[in-house]
Amino acid sequence: MADGLPVQIIEEGVKEYPKPENITFTYGTAGVRTKGAVLESVCYRIALISALRSKRLGGKTVGLMVTASHNPEEDNGLKAVDSRGEMLEASWEAYCTQAVNASTAQELVSVLENLISANKINLSTPASVVYAHDTRPTSTMLIKAVAAGLATMGAHITDAGLKTTPQLHYLVKALNTQGTEDAYGEPTEEGYYKKLSSAYLKLVADKTSATATPPLIVDCANGVGAPALLSLLKHIPEKHLTIKAMRTDTKTPGVLNNGCGADYVKSNQRLPAGYEKDISYVPGQWMCSFDGDADRIVYYYLRGPPGQKDSFRLLDGDKIASLAADYISELVKKAGIELQVGCVQTAYANGSSTKYLKQRVPVTCTPTGVKYLHHAAERYDIGVYFEANGHGTVLFSTSAQRAFKETSPASPAAEDALHQLTALAELINQTVGDALSDMLLVEVILRARQWGPEAWDGAYEDLPNKLLKVNVKDRFIFKTEDAERRLVSPPGLQEKIDEVVGKYKDARSFVRPSGTEDCVRVYAETSLAGELDSLAKAVAKLVQDSDA
Ligand code: G16
DSSP, X not given: OTTSOOHHHHHHHHHHSOOOTTOOOOXXXXXXXXXXXXOHHHHHHHHHHHHXXXXXXXXXXXXXXXXXXXXXXXXXXXXXXXXXXXXXXXXXXXXXHHHHHOOSHHHHHHHHHHHHHHTTOOTTSOOEEEEEEOSOTTHHHHHHHHHHHHHHTTOEEEEEEEOOHHHHHHHHHHHHHXXXXXXXXXXXXXXXXXXXXXXXXXXXXXXXOGGGSOOEEEEOTTSTHHHHHHHHHTTSOGGGOOEXXXXXXXXXXXXXXXXXXXXXXXXXXXXXXXXXXXXXXXTTOOEEEEOTTSOOEEEEEESSSTTOTTOEEEEOHHHHHHHHHHHXXXXXXXXXXXXXXXXXXXXXXXXXXXXXXXXXXXXXXXXSSHHHHHHHHTTSSEEEEEOTTSOEEEEEOHHHHHHHHHOOOSSHHHHHHHHHHHHHHHHSOTTSOOHHHHHHHHHHHHHXXXXXXXXXXXTOOOOOEEEEEEOOSOGGGOEEETTTTEEEESTTHHHHHHHHHTTSXXXXXXXXXXXXXXXXXXXXXXXXXXXXXXXXXXXXXXXXHHTO
């Protein structure tokens, strides 16, 4: 490949995987995402770009995950992962969009040539790409197209098979750091379980046995999180974590994310469908839901019997962020080290959570998308980032991790805090939000605090809130500013929203196009529960009218 792109092979690839006519693909919040049946050409082309990305990074391994995460089962998509395990460098997204929409091989080659020259890529550098997929029926067909694209570029390929998205992120980082002093872990699925479970066991070793409390009921969204959870549990004795896994059917067509999963529970603010008859609930019982690729988690419990009005209580990403930020800040103080703990949220964060967090730590707001939150969190010594939908993690800077290991403790309590911080940095998947790792984090903190559901929930009371999806002809005419809190287009719509919001007491509402689904999202929040529906519907109507 030293002499240039393999143009002839690319031409054959484009013939094999032609771009469907009349579809324009976009690189959105988490890569390209749409109906799985039309994505082969996208997979082939993004694989070409991934190989170039690896060359640009001196041959380091990058990753490709075939998944559509929380979307319905017939959707699929591709998430591209950079060499440190984070999302693809933003400046490359535009090349991805151009490549997937190029209608001829010649156009595609010219996009790739521009990319090569703008990034001064040496084509003789080797490329290495690891890819994985979730349980969707279209995944098998799509990974073939990924493999074909990588073969076109002569990349070294690792097919990691069925994995959760966070496991793929972990593998990328582990592969690139193995044998160095920053080794992240053994670069295998087994290595991932060993890392998480041994850190968890260190953290809960001397805590009250969990058998005294009812098992944690985990809704696996009928996705890849189900086998991953069962594998993880083989490494954790039951006395330290008792789980009842639900919605674990990865075989029956149509069940993925259907009436279950983190997105369903968060958006509908209710139990997974059918739980009322499927679970024998006991008071004080914790429950949580993963999403389809296990990169999100939300917790919940009931204040009364299943089905009783207002008994459902959600502990979403905001509540997890508060739990983690509080706990970690306390440990830092006890350890006697000077580190800044900060928190990153999006416009979807409940106003009460932001108020609560701001009284404790600095808080930053970014647009939706892990790719934005992750980088903002890197600016703190310890950056806690969570989206309200349950996607998030905690990042520990290199200097923070060094301080945990090198600080001489001034007391036994300080020594214990330093040990705990060291183990937390191992337990938490620092590459991306991870339902399994976040679940263990929550369990560690709840055990340490000896908290039942009400104690955690009592930190603050969420303002009543609602999230609606509005279908429009073209969601791309909706453009935002100010971390997506205000619309700049269509002209005049934001002023109309402001006018409506102004009629409600302490209310907030914003509108943004989804980057993963073909819809516009409307978020509304009020101080008075009785006014919520009316505000959300009024703003949704403004969106619909603007589309007429
Ligand atoms: C992805 C992103 C998240 C984002 C979500 C919804 O999640 O990784 O950061 O919050 O999409 O995005 P949007 O509102 O733009 O559709 P996942 O879990 O679906 O990969």
